[in-house]
Amino acid sequence: MSPLGISLAIFLLAFWEVVGKTFSYESIRLDPADSHDFPAIRFDNKAAGSPRTTTTARCRAWPGSNDWPSDSEWQQLNTSLGGALLKPLPPASACYQGDQYNESTCRWLVNQAGRTHFWLDDPLSTLTQWPQGSTCTLVSHPQGSCTRGGFPEYVVNATTVKQVQAAVNFARNKNLRLVIKNTGHDFGGRSMGAGSLSIWVHNLKSFEFIPHYRVGQYSGMAVHVGAGVESWEHHNHMAAHNIAVVAPGGSTVGAVGGWISVAGHGLLTSKYGLGADQVLSNNIVTADGHFLTVDPNNHKDLWWALRGGGPSTFGVITSVVLKAYPAINITSTSLSFTVNPFLPLNRTLTPNSLTNITSFWNGVSLAYHYCAHIIAAGGLCYSYIYPLGNSSFTFTSSQTIPNITAPALTALLSPLYTQLNTLHTIPVTLPTLAAIRAVPYAGNSRRTGAAEPANTRYRSRLFPSYVWGHAMLWAEVFASVRAAVEDGGYTFHGIAYSPTAEMAGWPGRDSAVHEAWRATALHAILNEVQPEGITAEEARGRDARVQAYVDRWQELMPDAGAYMNEGDPAESNWQDRFYGSHYQRLLGIKREWDPWGVFWARTTVGSEEWAVITLDGYPAGQNGRLCRVQHK
Template identity: 60%
Template structure:
């Protein structure tokens, strides 16, 4: 039995190796060397020039546990030795919930289903991905689980990457031994790209280093910057920003900053002011499909520099660190509005609450009975968001269907470099128009004489370790709505007819984020990248969301749900011709995904992919060139990663 040990701390020991002038952090100086390869030839580098002959008798499928080409136990042991004990074979935590399993522990199961989400447990687990359904639902965390817990779409092995060498060795071993490779950080993955049955996973979560650079100078940039390790989460950057009195564009609290977020574009609270996440990048350190550790920037490896910023996650390499732009502190002011509708209430019901936000999917005292007034108010609120966008702000909203023709709407405005008084003046016309509809919610009372929003003190976020994050079964389907859809009343009405239909009849939760990451905002450095062009003309990133059963569904039930959702998404596509969707929050079964997720950048991305990774080492569904392979899904569930990866024609 192979015994494997978890090491969670980042390794900062500089070992003999091939040193690179591109090193950002000590862990990047620990690289694979010729002595390592002599001891284990399975770790030899690849040569992209020696492109595999397409007419050669190449393996039809990746190796699979039990297949003739699956590495023997002694090969895994030897790899673990080369990795200095960093090879893991972790159990799914939810195994504790299965009475028929030897790993069953009722106390642990109750903790997993309750207190675990108040900690960073799920984010820090080397195996778990927060969206369960792509795994195949073979081991969901539920009380009194039936049947057996099996690995399903979870990887067979995990490399606990604390050095560049660990990543290089994993890439070379996977390529040379024909093993499927996946990449994982925090597990924020809605489309199944951080897992894969029969795979080896590279877990970059331990790479937590951050460094402030007061002056970073290149031919194309001069200013403040930060170096960010691949495993850094947004809340950790928030602490760092408070300590150094700077601002960096970040995603949501526990989302990783340097990997898939940037690789698909990446949005944040300052997107209308600073651009997308990929627009912030100044340099990228990455391990490529041949196992080499390289730097991509405007002057070096310019093809990868272009592709790694918006061209798709898990497609071109494994990022070890990035250098990003930093700015003087930017303080934002926020204001919320919320109201509900229930046509079944007595006609005397009126919205009288002073509350200007609704915490979740419930009916409150600010509840209308007039459905037309409700939807008119929603439309006016979203249109008013453009005024916040023009000042670099964004909007964040949900519409929750509550059944029986009742809905709750929550919406917040956040605008940088503006006082509460100025924001009140900006939002007052919206509240006036809502009041004329009978939506009587007054503007919130701001602190008197308050002219600035204080920055949290250093360490203000310390102790937050992913509270609220736990595996769920949410299915995202999205669309980017262009600013042009707001330009005329007729088109705006058609747009909202399509959205309203999907919420009222479809019963989906609607999530809308309003921002304008234009090319002008991105600047010359950010605009010349592989980001989906639809982002540059967008005013609303909209998602239809549904929660699928925790215990999974049959393949037939999943296909039926996909077909039903497609009917409503088609209405969105009809009013947004030529637009697209955000890959990280898009549907892995998106039709014509090449155009939807990448626009007219797709052909160039495929050409770079074929040149840089002729072996197809990096594969994830709906990424450039992924059409050549399919997962032979064991449960038949569309989009599932519970199966062997084979060539599409097999």
């Protein structure tokens, strides 16, 4: 190559490194001069010794309180935002008698909206309804009236960093509760809050493939991803560029934000590690309103904390740079069987069904135990145990492994099927080679996303891999799973994978991710649908009942952590369960970067200093004012 060609190559490499760090919307930033006529959006400085806007107020401002911004201030904020301030109504208000009632709209919302992207594109809605307070639930013929409840009072439709900065500054300076939302794919209510200002990052959809990226010990392909990109969009971009990137398994989960800030799991967890392990750089607006690039060379405390230290805690992420890999294929098979011990003798058993309940549970235990072989091959087991009533249960699972041939997969699974048939008389058949095919992990560039609101409540633990090596402990652990399904009536959701520190590589192995992740073999979840309209007392009773089963898991596996994104917002001792030994270090970083407590969400670092005073006493709900905890 000529000297000119070498120079050009060096220039192009440097070009990709620089361009990959900021999007055009990140170059539009708030200038200190913007606050001259509107001091409510001025910056602050955490390094100034005593931040001038630190509040000693017992509670955050509340609509109607003396410190709530005036209408003119909200109008000035909207002007500063270029008209991006919204005050949307809950969509379900169309179903309630009153000015917003619309029968045809209500019918469409109830019957059709969940098949579209509507709920994900709504600035208020979250896909889990119960934290909102169930004050405006989506039903065809509701009783009473629709009120805002735990939904935010105002929403900033952020399309530039300037808008994010102005919103953060306004919330800090005016003592407002602040929340952050993308799609609302949120089981714990972190993206809502009564009386709050919400920063909606959903429309930060930019994506860029970087053929050559170099930082620290990493040199290779990367992608730059905007905070609003969802997993289905992420996969479409992968397909377009013929690459693979670790991404959420759920199509409508945000590929940035809270997913990577907690840990982030998906189909490639046992091959390339967690979502947090992929991060090479973060762009973020911190609590003082400033925009920073956080990477291995800049703001090293934040760099460590942002990868696994929790969402809605240290700032508003506007984009990230992630590792990218060559395109890969994935190969999957499914396994399922059902037990119905009271099937009439004259009824013919359907395929994969049995009547012996002991055989059923022994088979399920064997299937979960065999997942260790799938993990060792870099794959994942994804499964459910459903209670069907009348002592009947269904077990469904899929085994997915990257870059494996059909013959190799059948050879790997053959011993499992043999044992299910011969040891437990479970009539399952190993899929034929013709029925197994490899498909591109990235898909075909034509993925879409749809979702509808639900009332699912999650409780979870990360089962350590050592359980698989101790027969007696395994028997006790699995007996506790069986009891939760058989006696408790809960659905069990298990995802087997192993994101070890070795798999995480650099820089993932040195991060704030809970250490339990590095030794886990199964993400175990109990879920149920929280009934609408139950009282706070009934909710507390339900919590105590399911928690007894989770406590048994903790008793058997004291070092088991939990995945906050699919955990319980009412989790006791959440500091240890969600953060482990990292909590005190994270708390110090939180107090350093956010002495005002601008960023708050339940079970995030430092959140124990505040609590939502719910209007009805509903546990872990967001329908109430955020106030300081009064220590005795």
